[in-house]
Amino acid sequence: MTSTTDTNKPRTFSPEDAPAAAPNYHQVAITPILPTSRLITLAGQVNLDAASRNVPFLEQVKGAYKNVAICLKAAGASPRDIIHTRQYIVRETGDPTLDSKDIADRGWGPLWREFLDEEAEGHRPPDTVLGVASLATKTLLFEIEVWAIVHA
Incomplete structure (x- = not known):
């Protein structure tokens, strides 16, 4: 964790049981909002195994959602506290079957709903989904990416 004595300043950290972050x-x-509320933002979460080897798309999705839960828990939050997400999906994966489908139809949606049903009591936060080059x-x-708010 970063060390700061000013409780009104944002503090950043990487949970010990989450994948190691890059040094930057x-x-x-x-981020404290009021004395009783905190805004929690997560760095983009991925399935880190995929960074070093070819992991199928849906396994990457599952691993990223697992890391979301780990990071939120470490911040004193849960998926029920999510207020917004942004999901990035590579348009051209090299898999012709996957690439022929619209981003919305690649199977991540049912996994997201399952995650929210199991981890967030069926909560459905606003979500932006982007097809990206890389x-x-x-x-x-x-x-x-995930944003959450926790009230004391």
């Missing part, structure tokens, strides 16, 4: 950022930021490495096909 932390996985989680907690992510940080060539083998990454999926990434999700």
Whole structure:
């Protein structure tokens, strides 16, 4: 965790049980809004196994959602506290069957709903889904950013 004595400043950290972040950022930021509320933002979560080897798209999605839960828990939040997400899906994966489908039809949607049903009591936060040219490495096909608010 970052060290700061000012509790009104954002603090950032990477949970020990989450995948290691690159040295230029932390996985989680907690920003006080009021004395009783905190905004939690997560760095883009991916299935880190996919960064070093070819992992099928839907397995990448599942791993990223698992990391969302880990990071939120480490920040004192849960998926029920999510207020917005942004999901990035690579348009051209090299898999002709997958690439022939619209981004919305690639199977991530049912996995997201299942995650929210199991981890967020069926909560459905606003969500933006983007088809992108690429992510940080060539083998990454999926990434999700998350914002949550926790009230004391």
